[in-house]
Amino acid sequence: MTSKLRVDAVLVQALIAGALSFAHLHDLAAAAGQTGWKAWAYPVSVDLLLVAAWRRLRSDGSSRLAWCWFLVSLFASLGANVATAGFLDLAHPPGWLRFGVAGWPAVAFLGGTLLAHSPAPTAAESRPVVEPEPAESVSTEAEHVPEPDPEATAEVESTRPAPATAPPVPVPAALVEHARKLADDHRTRTGHPIDTDTLRARLGVPAPMADAIAAQLS
Secondary structure (H helix, E strand, O other): OHHHHHHHHHHHHHHHHHHHHHHHHHHHHHHOOOOOHHHHHHHHHHHHHHHHHHHHHHHHOOOHHHHHHHHHHHHHHHHHHHHHHHHOOOOOOOHHHHHHHHHHHHHHHHHHHHHHHOOOOOHHHHOOOOOOOOOOOOOHHHHOOOOOOHHHHHHHHHHOOOOOOOOOOOOOHHHHHHHHHHHHHHHHHHOOOOOHHHHHHHHOOOHHHHHHHHHHHO
16 A cells, blocks of 8 residues: 555656646747747647656666767756746747747757667667687696607507498488489589489489489499
8 A cells, every 4th residue: 555655656756747848848948939839849849858868868778879869958948947936037038948948849859860860879789898818828747748658548448349341331222323314414414423413313212312323324
């Protein structure tokens, strides 16, 4: 219950602050000569740029681009709140205020475009480069390895079991006959005997079977 009340209180506070900031931006734009629907579009533009920059910070991490436009939109929102608090004569707004309000759409368009289309840093770019550690130097004592005794080596070789040979690959007689026709055709066209790779490609068989067939053709 306490957690829900706290979340609801935060949301109510955010709604109140957003509504006040929205109204201040509208009043400032209207005082600077932006009347009608244009005065209402200014607070929407400022708030959307603020949200876009904040989402970029939350999703892609800290970046100069996102922080720059977050501070620009935050300054525009805070400036409107301060300006409408009596620090400026909104009945006779200064020229720099009119200039800033008139130029805001272009600034907001530039910021939104950069935030939407600038690529985020990839994991490979953000990962720190780790330099390989230098290989340990081999001591000079390890270089002088005593030569093995020939008699002991011969004894070990004699007791080592002979490597097992692979069993022959069975090849159907019909396949050998077909391979022989392909080999004759290849020799007629090229003047050279067919090699194992070409035979394997023409027959579509594995390499061991192609070797067995080539042995029978030779």
